[in-house]
Amino acid sequence: MVFSRSVIYCNQNPRRESSQMLSSTKRAEVALVSVFSGVILIFFLVYCIIDFRDARSDNLLNLQNQTIGMVSWVDRNLDLTKLAMHAVAEGAPSDCQQEEISSIVGRLLRTVAVEEIEVRKHGSTVCVWKPPVDAFFSSGFCQSPRSENTVVLVSAEGGNGVVAVAHADTRCLLTPFLVSQRDARTEVHLAAGFDDETGGRPVRRVVAFPETSWWDAHAEVAVHSAAWPVSVGVSVPETVLLEAWAQRLPVHIGLFAVLGTVCWFGPIAMMRRRISISGQVRGALRRSEFFLLYLPTVEIESGEWVGVEALLRWRTRQFGTLPPSAFIPWLEKSTLIHDTTNWVMTQAAKDLKRLRETNDNIYVGINVPPSQLADERLLDAALTAFGGDGSALNRVMFELTEREMVDYNSAVVQDVVNRLRAHGALIALDDFGVGFSNIACLRSIRVDVIKVDKSFTQALGAQDFGSASQNPALMDMVVKIAREFDVRVIAEGIETKSQLADLQSLGIRLAQGFLFSRPVELDAVVSHIKERQMMAEAS
Known part of the structure; x- marks a missing residue:
């Protein structure tokens, strides 16, 4: 089975990019x-x-x-x-x-x-x-x-x-x-x-x-x-x-205090909401400033694009195009994460429909934080975006981003996961090896895919094995864990051919990275798939 995913954010230095936007918003x-x-x-x-x-x-x-x-x-x-x-x-x-x-x-x-x-x-x-x-x-x-x-x-x-x-x-x-x-x-x-x-x-x-x-x-x-x-x-x-x-001064102070209070909770409050991150996110959703780019998931042996990873981008008037890491870490902790995920699923559903006109086997995944996995509205939003029939989500994979601790054994999480799987969705663990309680998650809920964090992949072929996270032997350990739990593996962050060769020697079949393609727009994905099909027919 082949699959892919769409993500709501990147994990490339999110603290620095997020702090830049937060500091700019704070300054404003x-x-x-x-x-x-x-x-x-x-x-x-x-x-x-x-x-x-x-x-x-x-x-x-x-x-x-x-x-x-x-x-x-x-x-x-x-x-x-x-x-x-x-x-x-x-x-x-x-x-x-x-x-x-x-x-x-x-x-x-x-x-x-x-x-x-x-x-x-x-x-x-x-x-x-x-x-x-x-x-x-x-x-x-x-x-x-x-x-x-x-x-x-x-x-x-x-x-x-x-x-x-x-x-x-x-x-x-x-x-x-x-x-x-x-x-x-x-x-x-x-x-x-x-x-x-x-x-x-x-x-x-x-x-x-x-x-x-x-x-x-x-x-x-x-x-x-x-x-x-x-x-x-x-x-x-x-x-x-x-x-x-x-003697008249207290009256004047009271008058201006009332005037200042009215302005503070009136037009000034509206302006503060607009320039705050939450206000800017609401404005971005309203003005369609968000858009998706796609990073392909590649089958190593054939080179086929079996899926895409949709990366959310924000084109702002002040900062230009922002990566998700500049605002999603904040967004995950706010009430707007549900609205943003709804937008991602709605847009991904439209794009998936067009992709399946070219390749009916292609998959798309939606990355959700643990807090949303414990929210029953996630299933309603998914069925609204992809359709309400029993197999509506059979080309969708929900990836769990373990940046926060979550109780996967809770009744709400178990119910949401089971209902998503009942409609055909796949469940994946993102950034495996660096998140919280990866093994505990594998034991608590049924997982179909693990995505190995790029730090393991980029350590392949490296000379400095001083730290455990850089030791190539850990990649072999991850593969063994995946086989033990009967889950598939996607290696992230492939940048060199030597890394690709090492992955093939470990038996990993799927990978992502700039060696294959940088994030591209939907039209470029469709064009690439059509070109591959034409080459296959010509041969």
């Missing part, structure tokens, strides 16, 4: 996470900067409105002071009796502190009135510290030609504001009166804010009175504004 995933985190962080920082700018502007606008209120309060009191001075000018006697002026000031000026009132007539000073020290309208009752440029001269002329000029201390007008602003850590500054005239026009004094260091910077707001030579300024530390904005 790390890059995606880094970019996502960076974008969220940048947006958060930009949002915080804009929000802080807006919050700072709002706070300064609020301070400006308060300052405007202070200036309005000063204007009203200075207007009232002017009315009081008019009353003094109208009613003040020539001898400027203190009691009468005190009566007028006490009656009209309840909120303005007056340092002195000068009464003039015809340009000459008649008298100067000073408030009693214990009077409530005395500047001595001001709670704010005395500073320069806080006194405003308020004058009014009576009908009798008398002019009264009050020296009003405006700092006292801001005392209640100073008290209320102190809790907000603000400082109120005042500039009253005019500087020297420039070009014939008086220049209002500018508020002189105290100098501060860069680490203690202050934001400043100044408002000038339109009616009186008074300017009021408010200075607030930038740290106060920052602290006020920081």
Whole structure:
């Protein structure tokens, strides 16, 4: 009986090729996470900067409105002071009796502190009135510290030609504001009166804010009175504004946390799935990026191609064509192995149908990992691909790749193997001699074929027999084991004619290797079989 197989993966340095793809996928995933985190962080920082700018502007606008209120309060009191001075000018006697002026000031000026009132007539000073020290309208009752440029001269002329000029201390007008602003850590500054005239026009004094260091910077707001030579300024530390904005920071953090979570489990999760190996495998199945190449199984004596080994390849956009060893070791441990095996069986079934149109005796084998051998879905997938009749699998051989430990005595494995054999399938052991529990497998389940690992074949004719795995005598031992268990042998990895001669001397009839052919496409297999048939007919 002749036979062949199709495999899902090669065994040529799978660790290096798999690590390359895994590392590339890991780098892509790390890059995606880094970019996502960076974008969220940048947006958060930009949002915080804009929000802080807006919050700072709002706070300064609020301070400006308060300052405007202070200036309005000063204007009203200075207007009232002017009315009081008019009353003094109208009613003040020539001898400027203190009691009468005190009566007028006490009656009209309840909120303005007056340092002195000068009464003039015809340009000459008649008298100067000073408030009693214990009077409530005395500047001595001001709670704010005395500073320069806080006194405003308020004058009014009576009908009798008398002019009264009050020296009003405006700092006292801001005392209640100073008290209320102190809790907000603000400082109120005042500039009253005019500087020297420039070009014939008086220049209002500018508020002189105290100098501060860069680490203690202050934001400043100044408002000038339109009616009186008074300017009021408010200075607030930038740290106060920052602290006020920081109270809103937890809300912003919560907002961006929700936004980041939605994006992470939404579009970012979709992108991560797509760039992950599982996502790329799903995409490859969907986009038909997988394809099969075939390595022939040759009958040594006649040179006939009695079967083919289908090698799964993956043609990716980024890495080009990948060998199975770059992704199958990972795939075997994932849930996608079932989907990939289904694809291999479906494609192999189509190709087998075409091959049997040329040679009805040709076989195809499907390589399955031990985990799938314990999955009852394997039989359903095989019957779906190759047909559901009783002999649907009589041209199919399932090879067991012993890269992992498996309990061949389990009820599930025994049931799957028996049902596969009941439909005509052959069972083979791949990489015999280097896997797990080869002999135990031969004793547990009925095996039809063993495929000797290429390390035994390539040791034939070698000069260095230092290790047991390289000793050619081991090949003879494998042949004896095969005869004892009544199974057939396929030698893998034949590359030289001397190796082929040694195999013939051991009685091995079937072999694979680059000495006969490298993996080729299905059309090349069909063409080779037809050429051999034409040569046979011609002879």
